[in-house]
Amino acid sequence: MSLLVKNLTKVYGEQRAVDDISFSATKGEIVGFLGPNGAGKTTTMKIATGYLSPTGGTVEVCGHDVRTAPLAVRTSLGYLPEHNPLYLDMYVIEYLHFIGSLHGLRGALLTKRTQEMVDLVGLEREQRKKIGDLSKGYRQRVGLAQAFIHDPEVLILDEPTTGLDPNQIVEIREVIRHIAREKTVVFSTHILSEVRALCHRVVIIHLGKIVADCPVAELKISQGAVNLTIEFAQPPDLVQLRNLPGVDALQEISANRFNLVCQQDLRLAVSKLASEQGWLLLGMQMEESSLEQVFSALTKPEEATS
Numbered sequence: 001m002s003l004l005v006k007n008l009t010k011v012y013g014e015q016r017a018v019d020d021i022s023f024s025a026t027k028g029e030i031v032g033f034l035g036p037n038g039a040g041k042t043t044t045m046k047i048a049t050g051y052l053s054p055t056g057g058t059v060e061v062c063g064h065d066v067r068t069a070p071l072a073v074r075t076s077l078g079y080l081p082e083h084n085p086l087y088l089d090m091y092v093i094e095y096l097h098f099i100g101s102l103h104g105l106r107g108a109l110l111t112k113r114t115q116e117m118v119d120l121v122g123l124e125r126e127q128r129k130k131i132g133d134l135s136k137g138y139r140q141r142v143g144l145a146q147a148f149i150h151d152p153e154v155l156i157l158d159e160p161t162t163g164l165d166p167n168q169i170v171e172i173r174e175v176i177r178h179i180a181r182e183k184t185v186v187f188s189t190h191i192l193s194e195v196r197a198l199c200h201r202v203v204i205i206h207l208g209k210i211v212a213d214c215p216v217a218e219l220k221i222s223q224g225a226v227n228l229t230i231e232f233a234q235p236p237d238l239v240q241l242r243n244l245p246g247v248d249a250l251q252e253i254s255a256n257r258f259n260l261v262c263q264q265d266l267r268l269a270v271s272k273l274a275s276e277q278g279w280l281l282l283g284m285q286m287e288e289s290s291l292e293q294v295f296s297a298l299t300k301p302e303e304a305t306s
Contacts, residue, residue, distance in 0.1 A: 001024050001025075001026060001060070001063075002025055002026055002027050002029075002061070002062055002153055002154050002183075002184035003024060003025040003048070003059070003060070003061055003154050003184055003186060004024045004059070004060040005021060005022055005023050005024065005044070005048070005057075005059050006022050006057050006058055006059070006060070007020050007021075007022055007056065007057035007058075008020070008021050008022070008044065008047065008054055008056070008057035008058065008059060009021075009054060009055045009056035009057050010040070010043050010044075010047060010052065010054055010055050011055040016208050017040050017043045017208055018040040018043050018044055018047070018054075018205075018208050019040075019207070019208035019209045020056070020057065020209070021040075021044070021057075021205065021208070021209060021210045022057075022210070023203050023210060023213050025154075025184045025186055025201075026184060027153070027182070027183065027184055028180065028181065028182070028183075028184070029180070029184055029185070029200050029201060030176065030177075030180045030185045030186075030187070030198050030199050030200050030201075031184075031185070031186045031187075031199065031200065031201045031202070031203060032187065032188075032189065032194070032195040032198070032199035032201070032202040032203070032216075033045070033186055033187065033188045033203050033205070034188065034189065034190075034192075034195065034202060034203070034204045034205070034295065035188075035204055035205040035206055035299065036206065036299050039205045039206050039207065039208070039299070040205050040207075040208045041158075041188045041205055042082060042158060042188070044205070045079075045156050045158055045186075045188065047059055047066065048061065048066065048077070048156060048186075049073075049074070049077060049079045049156060050066050050070045050073055050074055053067070054066075054067070059073075061073045061076045061077050061153075061154055062076040062153050062154065064076060075103070075150070075152070076152055076153050076154060077152050077153070077154045077155075077156065078146075078147035078148050078149075078150065078152040078154070078155045078156070079147055079155075079156050079157075079158075080140075080143045080144055080146075080147045080155075080156070080157045080158060080160055081158050082158040082159040082162065082188075084139055084140060084142075084143035086131045086139060086142060086143065086146075087131065088130065088131050088132030089130060089131075089132060090130065090131055091127075091128060091129065091130055091131070092118075092123055092126055092127045092128070092129060092130075092131060092134070092142055093114065093118070093127045093128060095131060095142065095146070096114045096117055096118070096142070096145055096146060096149060097110060097111075097114055099146040099149055100113055100114055100149045100150065103149065103150035104150075105149070105150065113149055113150075113151070114149065117145035117146075117148060117149050118145070120145070120148070120175060120178070120179075121141040121142075121144050121145045121175055122141060122171060122175075123138065123141055123142065123145065126138050136163045136164065137163075137164045137165065137168035140160065140161070140162075140163075140164060140168075140172065141172070141175075143160075144157070144160065144172070144175060148179060152183070153183055153184060154183065154184045154185075154186070155179060155180075155183055155184070155185045155186070155187075156186050156187070157176070157185065157186070157187035157188070158187070158188050159187075159188060159189055159190070160172060160176070160187055160189070161173075161189065161191060161194060169194075173194070173197055173198055176198060177198065192291045192292055192295060195216060195291060196216065196291060199216055200215065200216070201213070201214065201215050201216070202214070202215075202216050202219055204219075204295065204298055204299065206298060206299040211298045211299070212294075212298055216291070219291070219294055226261075226262050226263065226264065226265060226266075226286060226287070227259055227260070227261060227286070227287045228259070228260040228262060228265075228266055228267065228270070228284060228285070228286050228287075229253070229257070229258070229259050229260075229284065229285045229286075229287075230257070230258055230259075230260065230270055230281070230283070230284045231256055231257045231258075231281075231282040231283045231284075232256050232257075232274070232279050232280060232281055232282060233256065233279075233280035233281075233282055234256065234279065234280065235255050235256055236274070236277070236279045237277065238250060238252075238258075240273060240277065241258065241260070241270075241273070244260075244262075244266060244269050244270070244273065245269070246262045246263055246264050246266055246269070247260050247261070247262050247266065248261045248262055248263065249261040256282075265286060267284050267286060270284060271284075
């Protein structure tokens with residue numbers, strides 16, 4: 001397991017910023033770590049990277065415990081914080097050399113790895129410029145390059161596409177996809193289109209607790225109703241349709257067209273029933289709850305009590 005979070009808790013005074021959470025991520029996986037502001041995302045990431053100490057529980061990175069082996073954790077992990085801290089007076093190539101040397105890279109290996117990062121994140125034309133002269137998008141690329149220069153097994157990225165224009169977002173997505181082929185990537189974002197475009201799995205945290213942990217497709221189906229619109233050549237037996245396991249309601253659109261409201265994907269069950277009864281099925285269309293709807297449902301603010 002590349003990243004293992006076990007019963008992690010962080011308490012500030014009377015506030016439980018992170019409340020006994022557990023999840024994991026494996027090699028080749030991109031995990032979206034989501035939640036509203038103040039949910040505990042950044043706190044969890046800072047504990048995983050060794051910037052904060054947990055109150056309880058732990059995080060393991062490639063088998064190394066953040067409490068007992070912090071240096072081994074930092075060797076195995078790359079981190080891009082939300083507010084990307086860079087030395088603005090340094091040149092891009094100079095800065096990457098500096099960061100690489102802090103990770104123990106030397107000589108030809110340092111030069112080779114620096115150039116690989118410049119090529120990977122698309123900094124060829126900017127490598128001789130001062131970081132302070134770069135746009136927000138290119139500064140994010142420098143931050144991504146510094147996080148990956150020592151070839152870590154795990155990358156933790158906090159809001160990596162914040163402030164980027166649409167073209168830059170697409171380019172950074174491709175970089176993340178390329179990196180994730182052989183690594184583990186965990187990133188937080190408020191942009192749900194990023195989750196749809198990149199993630200294999202999503203972990204949603206709310207008020208310090210995990211409220212969802214599953215593949216993106218399963219999340220959309222597991223929360224809220226699924227609407228299945230079906231059309232037949234001739235009117236079917238509505239009783240049999242209504243009695244299919246998982247059907248909450250049947251809405252008649254026309255004599256041959258219906259909408260099934262259900263809690264799961266029933267396309268296979270409808271096809272099987274139609275085949276058994278000799279009904280000619282002309283089409284089916286499923287509409288799931290959107291990721292935005294699911295996120296909103298899972299992270300509703302708690303109602304104030306009087």
